[in-house]
Amino acid sequence: MRRFEDHGALITGAGQGIGEAIARRLAAEGARVLITDVDGERAARAAELIEGAVPYVCDVGDRASVDAAVAYAVERFGSLDVLVNNAYSCTPDVPLFEDEPDEHWARDLDLTLTGAFRCARAAMPHLAASGRGAIVSIGSVNGEQDFGNHAYSAAKAGLASLTRTLAGHAAPRGVRVNLVAPGTIHTDGWKGREANLERAAPHYPVGRVGRPDDVASAVAFLASSDAGWITGVTLPVDGGILSANVALRQALAGPPVSGER
Numbered sequence: 001m002r003r004f005e006d007h008g009a010l011i012t013g014a015g016q017g018i019g020e021a022i023a024r025r026l027a028a029e030g031a032r033v034l035i036t037d038v039d040g041e042r043a044a045r046a047a048e049l050i051e052g053a054v055p056y057v058c059d060v061g062d063r064a065s066v067d068a069a070v071a072y073a074v075e076r077f078g079s080l081d082v083l084v085n086n087a088y089s090c091t092p093d094v095p096l097f098e099d100e101p102d103e104h105w106a107r108d109l110d111l112t113l114t115g116a117f118r119c120a121r122a123a124m125p126h127l128a129a130s131g132r133g134a135i136v137s138i139g140s141v142n143g144e145q146d147f148g149n150h151a152y153s154a155a156k157a158g159l160a161s162l163t164r165t166l167a168g169h170a171a172p173r174g175v176r177v178n179l180v181a182p183g184t185i186h187t188d189g190w191k192g193r194e195a196n197l198e199r200a201a202p203h204y205p206v207g208r209v210g211r212p213d214d215v216a217s218a219v220a221f222l223a224s225s226d227a228g229w230i231t232g233v234t235l236p237v238d239g240g241i242l243s244a245n246v247a248l249r250q251a252l253a254g255p256p257v258s259g260e261r
């Protein structure tokens, strides 16, 4: 499939992990991709491996940096047709909630939620001009259910709301806006915590944690004309974890303990 022939795409935080996999997938289907990341070396390394990809340093926490990245994509590719909001911040919770500092909350909200807003604001006129514009943001199952990380989860829930309001605003301008909500995905973000992934796997109904390509496929679908009548939705890419509770089902199905009714 070459669904993104002659498309210009911009992906944030694409120097590694899920963002890099999305860049590889869109490029494989014909897109010219601006691999943006706050870490320039990562962006350059990822772009070297992907045909048609161009690296660019962009911090989603900074409006001027975002505006410049969008302008560069339009200048370089001639149009901007796809925006993928993938960059984020997830600060681990401190042990006691009342000790949470404002800085953690502010950082996670700013990079995860406000960053996507900044990118969408800068990209919107160009996506509207494209006639086939699409925004796909990367949310999380954390935006839908409690899996820890207060600020990150609130930011991801906020992204679901922004997706809906922006979809309504942008539909008359020919732009679709959707959200993918991944469960646990094995990326470099989990380096040093591989044991946690092994512990997590049996909780997933499909019996494994996700791979970056699982998310990239869903993003490519939502960004493409195959999803031309889909806007404002949150698509879980989560091995079934939001719809099934494996541990509870097993507990309820177990044999009765003697003396129990």
Ligand SMILES: NC(=O)c1ccc[n+]([C@@H]2O[C@H](COP(=O)([O-])OP(=O)(O)OC[C@H]3O[C@@H](n4cnc5c(N)ncnc54)[C@H](O)[C@@H]3O)[C@@H](O)[C@H]2O)c1
Residues within 6 Å of the ligand: 012, 013, 014, 015, 016, 017, 018, 019, 036, 037, 038, 039, 042, 058, 059, 060, 061, 085, 086, 087, 088, 089, 111, 138, 139, 140, 141, 181, 182, 183, 184, 185, 186, 187, 188, 189
């Ligand atoms: N990996 C998972 O288990 C998982 C689960 C659910 C959702 N997600 C979501 O998927 C997305 C990607 O996750 P990942 O695991 O691939 O991440 P990662 O940590 O492997 O990579 C994130 C990239 O974002 C870049 N980045 C950080 N701050 C930035 C900023 N201010 N501006 C621009 N770039 C910045 C980093 O340099 C890095 O290259 C995120 O939105 C994350 O919330 C991940």
